[in-house]
Amino acid sequence: MFIDSIILHNYRAYKGHNETLFKPDKKNIFLIAGNNGFGKTTFLTSLVWCLYGKLMVDVDEKFRRDINDAQGYKNYARQSLHKEFANLVDSCHISVEERRQIVRNGYSSNNEYIKGIAQYYVEVSITNVFIPSIPCRTITIRRTYDYFLDIESIEVLIDGQVNELAKEVGYDIFINDFVLSKDIAKFFFFDAEKIVNLAEVKSIDEKRRLSIAYSEVLGIKKYEDIKRNLENLRLKFRKNAGSTISKTKLDKLTYSVEEIEEQIRIKETERETIDGEIQKYRAE
Template sequence: MRLQKIVMKNFKPYREQIEITLNRDCTQANKHIFVIYGDNGFGKTSLLDAIYWGLFGQKARKTQLLFNDKEAKRKKTEMFVELTFYDEVLDRTYVIFRKATKTATSIHETLEVIVNGEAIVGDPLLKQEYIEQYIMPYEISRFFFFDAEDVKTLAREQGGDTVKDSVELLLGLKAIRESIEDMDNVRQDLEKQRKKYLKEEGKLQEIGRKLNEVSEKLELYKKRYENVKAELKSKKEKLSQLRKDLAEFGYEEIKKLAEKRDALELKLKSLTEKKRGDHERN
């Protein structure tokens, strides 16, 4: 799943409609990592806010604080954010269109979710649940969209349950494990039925067929479970290395600053002694 395009209007500093298209040549091999950089005050954080608000609305960002300052002074105005995602595995395109209309007394928010050109029908709550189930769970969003300053926070965390639960949720590990347990329960029930109807050949054949299907699915889920477990282990190792690299980077930066400070103090001391000597000679 990767973010392809962002379109927005009257959102914080972006007053006129603006469209940002991310590199379509990005492949799964290079992990879909995009870095947006620029000087302070040029809208980097606002772009991040637009993504969060587009995905999660009021749950992530307070809508009333997101209108462009000049537009917010008008009696009636509207802002919107449109996000386009593409899922390479399922070959599916998702378009999320969230709009807020502001009047003198109220703010009304609407949400549309379009999958491969077909709109999801239902109330906003249903559509929001669809986004968090199939596009981006809110609990793990901070591992995909974050300010550079948040890297230090992630690196300082020991991971533990927070990172583990989030990665498991992303990979579907919990769902696979629960599916295996459910399939085992179904198989046990079918075994009981098979014994009960052992003398009834017709029923026995049907139960046997179902048992084979369940067994095949169970084996498939077990293989998927092992594969995801291995992938989780690899990601945890990479996360550990990232923390280590960030810690070393921080140490080197502090060391350089300390050396620079010592050099300046030494220079200041030398200048002070020279000035004192000149004063005594005079």
């Protein structure tokens, strides 16, 4: 999978239409550099938002904190319109009835100017994506937010056309299943701070999520799924082939294993709590 182009239109600090093309010459490596506060992190965030929208909280804890700080996703999305255009929209004198008409019927020729300043979007074009049973050269994903109407929309085009299968599945599910899973997105969208955070993972839950992500990236998960399915089939055949006494004994053992695994999970949680208390007492 290769990113062909990225367009940021009135997204945060990127005023107007900003297109970045990634045309490989000899090496498919591109460096984006700039001083602090000049939009590098915003550029990275725009990609995550374009692909996942409100589901970006599942990609990284940073996005979850940012959305919580904004007191919800709607406020977070509203804050992403370039400030100059947000001020212009706020200064528009629109009656309540006219607003209702726009919400109900869409923009008309009389208020089309509002749409031009109220909407921002991020568009990503990707090549070399393999989708089973769907011929595909380029996938274009565009996520748009309307500041005036508080409406978010997403459009996915395959080779410039709307694909009915992708539309029926749901674009957010399609992106997660066929373009880039949220579980492995953290390995594609990160900065230096994220590298430090990955190195300092301590809690069992974080380690478990990291392990799942590693399995996805390395392709191990597919083999683990096959192995698990084969083990389940083997157990099923054994159950069907065994005597009544053997089946009862196996059911008891299976139930015991489940109980023990649950106890292990409880003890791990207790251990995390105790470790936290120990750190607190040490600090005191």
